[in-house]
Amino acid sequence: MEKRVHFKGWFLPVLLIAPQLFITAVFFFYPAGTAIWWSLFNPDPFGLNTKFVGLANFEFLFSDPYYKESFYTTAIFSVLVTFFSMGLALFLAVLADRLIKGAGIYKTLLIWPYAVAPAIAGILWMFLFDTRTGLISWYLGLMGYDWNHLLNHNEAMGLVVIVSTWSRVSYNFLFFLAGLQAIPKSIIEAAAIDGARFWRRFLTIVFPLLSPITFFLVVMNIVYAFFDTFGVIHTITKGGPGQSTTILVYKVYSDGFVGLDLGSSAAQSVILLVIVGILTILQFKFVEKRVHY
Amino acid sequence: MVEKKGISYWLTHAGLTSGVLILFFPLWLAFVASTVTNEEVIHPPMPLWPGDKLVENYSRALIKGDSGQTSASVARMLLNTSIVAIGIAVGKIAISFTSAFAIVFFRFPAKNIFFWLIFLTLMLPVEVRILPTYEVVASFGLLNTYSGLIFPLIASATATFLFRQFFMTVPDEIIEAARIDGAKPMRFFIDILIPISRTNIAALFIIMFIYGWNQFLWPLLMTTDTSMNTVIMGVEQMIGGQDDVTPWPVVMAASIMAMLPPIIVVVSMQKLFIRGLTDSEK
Numbered sequence: 424m425e426k427r428v429h430f431k432g433w434f435l436p437v438l439l440i441a442p443q444l445f446i447t448a449v450f451f452f453y454p455a456g457t458a459i460w461w462s463l464f465n466p467d468p469f470g471l472n473t474k475f476v477g478l479a480n481f482e483f484l485f486s487d488p489y490y491k492e493s494f495y496t497t498a499i500f501s502v503l504v505t506f507f508s509m510g511l512a513l514f515l516a517v518l519a520d521r522l523i524k525g526a527g528i529y530k531t532l533l534i535w536p537y538a539v540a541p542a543i544a545g546i547l548w549m550f551l552f553d554t555r556t557g558l559i560s561w562y563l564g565l566m567g568y569d570w571n572h573l574l575n576h577n578e579a580m581g582l583v584v585i586v587s588t589w590s591r592v593s594y595n596f597l598f599f600l601a602g603l604q605a606i607p608k609s610i611i612e613a614a615a616i617d618g619a620r621f622w623r624r625f626l627t628i629v630f631p632l633l634s635p636i637t638f639f640l641v642v643m644n645i646v647y648a649f650f651d652t653f654g655v656i657h658t659i660t661k662g663g664p665g666q667s668t669t670i671l672v673y674k675v676y677s678d679g680f681v682g683l684d685l686g687s688s689a690a691q692s693v694i695l696l697v698i699v700g701i702l703t704i705l706q707f708k709f710v711e712k713r714v715h716y
Numbered sequence: 717m718v719e720k721k722g723i724s725y726w727l728t729h730a731g732l733t734s735g736v737l738i739l740f741f742p743l744w745l746a747f748v749a750s751t752v753t754n755e756e757v758i759h760p761p762m763p764l765w766p767g768d769k770l771v772e773n774y775s776r777a778l779i780k781g782d783s784g785q786t787s788a789s790v791a792r793m794l795l796n797t798s799i800v801a802i803g804i805a806v807g808k809i810a811i812s813f814t815s816a817f818a819i820v821f822f823r824f825p826a827k828n829i830f831f832w833l834i835f836l837t838l839m840l841p842v843e844v845r846i847l848p849t850y851e852v853v854a855s856f857g858l859l860n861t862y863s864g865l866i867f868p869l870i871a872s873a874t875a876t877f878l879f880r881q882f883f884m885t886v887p888d889e890i891i892e893a894a895r896i897d898g899a900k901p902m903r904f905f906i907d908i909l910i911p912i913s914r915t916n917i918a919a920l921f922i923i924m925f926i927y928g929w930n931q932f933l934w935p936l937l938m939t940t941d942t943s944m945n946t947v948i949m950g951v952e953q954m955i956g957g958q959d960d961v962t963p964w965p966v967v968m969a970a971s972i973m974a975m976l977p978p979i980i981v982v983v984s985m986q987k988l989f990i991r992g993l994t995d996s997e998k
Contacts, residue, residue, distance in 0.1 A: 428888045429823045430901040436818035440830055443811040443876065450871040451837050454848035461848070515735045518728045525729075531983055532736045534990075538978035540930035540948045543971050546955065547742040550749065550964065558745060561760035589739065597990060621724075650841045654932040658952055672843050679847045680937065688847055695844045 455696065461689035480690035489666060490674070490691075497670040500584065501648035508588040509640055512595030517625070519596075520603040530600065537593040542654030544590040549659045552582055572660065576667035579660045583668050586659065587652045594647075595640055602636040603629070642706050646699070671695055750774070750968035757964040769965065777969040781954065790970045793947035796862075797929055798977075800946055803866040804928030805921050808875050813917070816879035817905060821891065837873045842934055850937055860941040869927075869934060875920055878995055882916050883909070919992030922985055926978045947974040 430436075465476045484490045515533060519526045536544070551559045552572060560570040572578040606629060614624045630637075650672050656662060662669035662677055669677065672695065679688030745764075749757050752767035777790045818824075819831055842849060849868050858864030886909075894904045910917075935946040945953065951970045955962050982989050 426820060426884070426888060426891070428891045428895070430821050430891075430895070430904075432822070432901070433824035435901055436822035436824045436827075439814040439818040440834075443815040443834060444830060446811060446867060446871045447834055447837055447873075450849060450852065450868040451845070452833070454845040454852055457848035457851065458845050511735070515732060518731045518735075521724075521728050522732075529732045529736065531986060533732075533739060534986070535979045535983055536739055537993075538926055538930075538982040539975045540932060540978075542930075542932040542948050542952055543975050544742075546951060546967070546971055547746050550968070551742060551745060556758045556760055556762070556964075558760060558762050589742070592735075592739070594993070597993060601990075601994060650843050653843060654948070654952075657932070657936075658955075675843070675846065676933065685847065692844050692847070699841070699844065 458689045458692040458696070461685055462693045465686045476686065480686045481694075484687065484690055484694070492666055493669050493671055493674045496580075496666070496668065497649065500580065500587075500652075500668070500670055501645050503580075503584045504587045504591065504648040504652070505641060505644040507584065508591035508644060509595050509599075509637070511588065512592050513599050515592070516596050516599035516603055517629075519600055530597075533596055534593045536590055537597075539590060540654060541587070541590050541651055542658050544586050545655040545658030548582065548586045548589070572664075574664055576664060579664055579668050583652070583655055583659055586655045587648065590655070591644065591647060595644070598636055598640055599633070602633050606632050639706070642702055646702055649695075649698070671698075746968045746971055749964055750972055752965060754961075754963055754965055758961075773965045773969040774973070777966045777973065781950075781966075781970075788942045788945050788950060790947065790950070790973055792943060793945050793950040794973065794977075796865075796944060797946040797948070797974075799862055800865045800931070800935070801925050801928035803862060804869050804931075805924035807866060808870040808872075808924050809917055809920055811870065812873070812875035813879055813913070816876050816883055817909065819876075820880055820883040821901065821904075834873045834876055837871060842868055846933065846937070853938065860939055860944045862944075864938055865931075865935055865944075865946070866928075869931065875924070878916070878920060879913070882913065886912070915988070915991070916995065918985075919988045919995060921992075922981055922989045923992040925981060929978050950974075 462480050463475060463477060465474055465480070515529075519529050519533075522529070539547075549557075551557050552570065554560055554571050554573055557570075563570045570578060572582045610628060611624060614628055619627070649670070652670070653672055653676070656668055656670065656673050660668040662673045671691065675688050675691045675695065678684045678691065682688075745762070748763060748766050750773050751770040752763055753769055756763055756767065779789055779791065781789045781793075815830075815834065819827065853859060853864045853868060856864075858867075890908060891904070894908065899907070930948055931946065932948050932952075936949045936952075939945050939949070942950075942953075947970070951967060951974050954967045954970060
């Protein structure tokens with residue numbers, strides 16, 4: 424896509440584009456290049472004894488059971504978060520879409536968690552599930568269930584999924600509601616007149632029409648679960664117990680900044696870079712499809 | 717459209733209300749905890765209704781932080797976070813607006829290369845290149861500075877992409893008319909482009925403000941000096957380890973204050989916020 428009419432000159436546009444180019448070069452391309460470079464080396468944290476190791480860092484990672492486990496953890500975590508946050512959001516959006524009056528109030532009451540930082544969401548919930556003083560864990564204890572997400576792997580995973588879902592529902596709700604409201608009411612009414620009940624209308628008309636938004640949200644939620652949930656995991660479990668909630672981005676952080684294993688951390692960054700690249704391409708394909716409707 | 721006051725009407729409201737209650741549940745208990753004494757919180761079950769220590773807990777958090785052991789005062793952290801969030805929003809909008817203007821309205825050598833260089837950065841979060849970015853910022857001596865907190869986070873193309881999409885919809889006739897009238901590009905930029913982009917700029921500002929306000933990992937690594945802490949990471953630092961006693965009422969007061977500004981922005985400017993969200997992510 425190009426405009427037909429342009430202003431003349433080259434100096435001004437280069438000047439206008441320079442600030443972004445400069446910042447992108449210094450804080451994006453240089454660090455990303457460094458990550459790729461480091462991933463081929465085995466640097467020690469003090470820079471004294473760096474040696475070229477080729478793809479050994481990657482070979483090591485793919486044979487490292489901890490890294491494989493982290494991949495597996497990330498897959499489970501992002502599938503659960505995507506499924507629950509989208510399911511709950513779709514449910515609420517369908518309900519809100521049925522209302523003529525009052526939908527606006529519910530919207531206001533349902534979107535605010537978007538503004539809460541994942542780390543703060545983590546703090547709010549870990550307070551309630553605190554093994555010694557938390558209200559929910561206390562009531563669970565009363566019912567004979569001994570909650571301890573600091574020891575139990577499944578409980579730790581369950582808790583970070585709950586919190587990440589809580590903090591993501593608003594986002595998905597807004598997109599689903601916008602999608603539902605964009606469906607022409609005449610189509611739904613025609614189906615209703617033909618005698619299609621609510622569920623039938625939903626499954627045969629509404630859900631298929633929502634599929635572009637659903638696909639978009641699946642990609643965005645995977646990206647969210649991969650990266651934005653760092654704050655949730657850091658405040659609640661710090662990746663533990665064991666490695667049970669160490670998702671890939673958390674491993675980049677803990678191997679790099681805590682373990683000071685720069686080569687491995689850089690190689691992990693490169694792998695994440697590739698994953699994000701694939702997701703971005705998927706997303707672009709989707710945008711194109713929408714434009715050609 | 718299915719608006720009969722039958723059973724389905726009430727079920728609809730019941731469903732939505734339970735959704736709202738689930739979302740509010742942790743917020744309410746955090747608020748309650750911020751108004752009582754630590755004694756009441758650490759001996760479960762904690763109260764479910766606010767106590768009378770609201771002023772005490774909030775002012776202690778605002779002025780002293782967690783009694784001054786490891787954290788700055790929340791007032792200081794809120795100031796830092798405001799500067800960083802506004803810096804990120806303004807910086808990102810400024811550089812993207814001008815570069816989108818150059819890309820759309822000019823034809824110049826190597827334009828496509830510039831274009832793709834910028835667009836390669838789409839969607840790549842700072843978490844992925846965190847270690848090398850840290851090195852860059854450290855080598856510039858920007859650790860514990862506002863610049864160090866702001867600049868790495870504005871190096872992405874989402875806003876450029878959005879402005880480009882919007883500029884493409886500006887009719888060619890307007891540019892032609894401006895050129896016939898002898899308007900220089902910067903005249904056009906100031907008198908026409910900025911005014912017609914006002915709503916987009918405002919919507920994007922809200923999204924970027926929230927993004928900047930809620931940053932966690934980057935400030936966590938960057939600010940070793942507590943006086944430079946931002947509020948999101950600062951609150952996390954107030955929580956004691958396994959063996960320490962966490963001053964929960966103060967932590968919860970600080971958490972409430974940390975989330976209130978972005979919540980107010982989202983709720984009070986809902987229309988712009990939703991527009992910004994749907995524009996910037998599509």
